[in-house]
Amino acid sequence: MAWSRKPVLWLSAAMLFVTTAAHAGDGFLLMASTIGPIDAGIVSALEDAFEKETGVRVRHVGAGTGEALKIAEGGSVDIAMVHAKALEEKFVAAGFGTERVPVMYNDFVIVGPAADPAGIKGMKSATGALRQLAAKGAPFVSRGDRSGTHVAEMDLWKKAEVKPEGAWYRVYEKGNEGNAPTLRYVNASGAYTIIDRATYLSLKDEVSLAVLVEGDEVLLNRISVIPVSKTKFPKVNSEDAARFVAWLTDPGKGQSIVESFGREKYGSPLFFPDSQQWHKLHR
Template identity: 40%
Template sequence: MSMVLVLLVTSAVGANAKTNPIYQKVAAEKEVILATTTSTQDSGLLDYMLPTFEKRFNVKVKVIAVGTGQAIQLGKDKNADVVLVHSRKAEDEFVRDGFGHKAHDVMYNQFLIVGPKNDPANIKSAKSAADAFKKIAGSNSKFISRGDDSGTHKKELSILSKAGIKPEGKWYVSAGQGMGETLRMGEEMGAYVLTDEATYLTNKTGLINLSPTDKDLFNPYGIIQVTGTKKPHTANELIWFFISPEGQSMINQFGRNQYGKNLFVPDAKRR
């Protein structure tokens, strides 16, 4: 992060911010809508971070937690001011098509392939994510897909495509649900699930992590201001809050006390 950006963020959100014109403009807007993926909400990250922002600027952040595809559509329809999602291809298209700007990387973690302890498809021996899915489909073991156009669903489809596998057949179950509910279905059915790391760790199930080491399971998150938002000052400051040294430190600390590790790795940079 550049020193200029750090200074801008610090000047806007410092201890005496109420005398700052930026504070006054943000406070006047009263509310900002953040459309985001379910993992940032279900993991508790937003409940951990947003009260600090809301108290500082005396504004309300209304969170709409849905799949990435739905969150991006909310931005396209001007029903959100900021989107925080995890599908880089969809994010780049959103910006390229003029629906968003001021796109930044915020953080990352990993996608995990989890399943029953007896691992009927023996994916623990897989050399890659694509190989793991070949073993699941080839053994006709159950796999539960979110099936909801979320970032996790998009990642699943890209891995299946790479593996040359069609998402169909008796082994493949489309849940049409969020991540937490999909994990619970996976546990009940003794099935495999592709999940983001944070939601897996915060939703205790009997499923275990069987993931191979594979760069295809990298899971970056991006934050973007919606073009034409009626809350430009608050949207701008919300983005700066997430990518500021303070916000990045909060991301780095989140989960450490409870899970022994941070659930997201801070990685702020302008695209």
Template identity: 70%
Template sequence: MNSMFRDGLAALALVCVCSGVVRAEQDVVLMASTIGPIDAGIVAVLEDAFEKESGIRVRHVGAGTGEALKIAEKGAVDLVMVHAKSLEEKFVANGFGTERIPFMYNDFVIVGPAADPAGIKGMTDATAALKKIAEKQVLFVSRGDKSGTHVAETVLWDKAGLKPAGSWYRVFEKGAEGNAPTLRYTDQQGAYTVIDRATWLSLEKTLQLKVLVEKDQALLNYISLIPVNPAKFARVNQAGAAAYIRWLTDPAKGQLVVRDFGREKFGSPLFFPNSREWTKSSKN
């Protein structure tokens, strides 16, 4: 169990006991979230705005998508915010979650050194770019932790028909701590990696790396909300989670926060609204 997970659970005041979970706080909504949106700052902004309007508190723990879903499988949270379709579908199919609810998206980019020894700058085909990196065996850093980012990277390698291995393909030993530490490490090593654009924009001014490959449909990064199944865990705050999800997916509320987040600081949004309600309203 990594330190972020331990600290997060302490902050949520949760105590896991064998097969059950004792929750020290019953008047809050507890969420396990993939780390990227937390590092970007949007999770805290959404929570604060919702609490101000509704009076309902939301507290979160950050973990890679795979770990976030494991936390939810213990009944320790009321909902998850994650981004790995295959893992999400398995979570719901196994009865731990009730449904996958579209929420927002951004995209991944492939970053690397300005000198670009792999020669991928300007490519718009991510799988072709990864093939060139593998052919030239230039250093590539992977989170390697079954997070949503790692799953997305793995899908790209699979589409390229490759199983990367060797000294040029390095799994970052602290990858489970999130995209920001992974990106900083990649920068220190002068390597390539696949990272979400929100993390890139939040750290860009501190890095030597450059965005080399972007705007491929295969790089889109969809983030979902999944309520934890109250039929499996009786202590789940079903009503609170439902209220928060309604607010997050409302075109006039949470989706507006998503639309505008990052514009002032970065000159462009870090995420894009994607709820069913937003999509429907946008067509009208």
């Protein structure tokens, strides 16, 4: 296996680091992945199943989507798994990635104290709920780290035509460590936030927060993979990256794992298949 030496890259957000990346060699892929799917466990489940079937090892480093794409821009990984469409399209347009390939989705929910002092429980409009939180000055916690979750949150505030600022709006100083630590902080603070459903379900026995607003189309959270460009970074393992993408999007392989993941533990899946091949088969 051919290995290329790369500068040490510390990811304080995920408490992970890359000292060496494998490129241009069969049998190993390195992926920069957004933290939510890692915390939910689906990233490891997909990696392990792919390795078992093909013999190709996939290992990941975790960071918010913005940071994960920055890592990929340095050519230190072979593929990225992220969830912020605008940032993904910019990454591909700049030539760092070959294409944005949908893999799965879940959704964001607005959570807060079960007593819901702001009175948003059951609202059908996520933007309407955000306007009410702002109007009442209800404490709200943001990750504030340019992660996919933070980008989605800011997009919702923009759609709500609200500029979140003031004492009621707090940025968690350790938000770049991921959704799970952020949700625990929100719980301790008695505040509201926007979080992906998978993180909430994985921690629901630890927190007293309740899902207050859900089901709005604007809360969908789509997760894609982007192979890093071999044209820009010749040592990228594009062959195995293409095999991994094909496997992830295959309805009988990666998509089947996505469809069932979490069902046994939580009574419903944490993610839903979203590849073009899956949708074509299930029209």
